[in-house]
Amino acid sequence: MSSIKQFQVTFDCAEPERLARFWCEILGYVVPPPPGGFATWDAYNSSQSPEDRDSWCACGDPSGVGPRLYFQRVPEGKVVKNRVHLDVRVGTGLLGEERLAVLEAECARLVPLGAVRVRLLYDGNDSCIVMQDIEGNEFCID
Template identity: 65%
Template sequence: MTTTEIKNSAAPEIRNFQITFDCADPERVARFWCEVLGYVVPAPPEGFADWDAYKASLPADGPLAGFVCQDPTGVRPRMYFQRVPEGKAVKNRVHIDVRVGTGLVGEERLAALEAECVRLEALGATRGTLLLADEYNESCQNMQDVEGNEFCLD
């Protein structure tokens, strides 16, 4: 397509999307991210009072293969966690930045990052490297979730 053809073509339809994580324990990782982001676990399948009742209905050798967490307002993307047989072997190619210090600089930003880091460590996250501000970027805190997936507090 030429530049003119692109400019004259109809705008593409905006698509909804979800973020999918490979993991060993989908429910554990999903519930962690619910706490981090203020997301919720959706209602269990029809006919079940809660997720425990649903899990009890599954064969003993067939634990949940996936679990979801979603934004209660429906605005932010849904997150899907799927069980995979292999463990995490290398650094993520894509990661989530949890925006806790937006608009803050200097010591105020560091204090906000530290407070959130402490909260997330209590949920099972692991603290990584604190990257201090330079002439191009503000400070951010590298973290890992309960299964070692990297994310940043920034």
């Protein structure tokens, strides 16, 4: 019998805190309190060596249901399409024009946050909108 395991989704990125806060806005996630012994994240970062400062950030579902997202700084930029992407599920159970209207409304909310609309996939009944986050990682509004 297999056991259920918790998991996190890890993003390689240039600016971990900026990307974490972007995803917090999209998903309603929160950045957890700083590690024990530190009053703020700035205080924690100041305690790190210069090369380790601002090297990671994480955020999580405040209800504890969704996976933790972890953002780690890497030296190289994104050069090819993601092999894995997130689907932000806002239209579950909806079809046709009703589904499309909900997806378009979510897209309109995310673009001012820095998301980029790539394309609409729509077959008259089912639909999704392919987007990119502020560092070019693809995700879908589904």
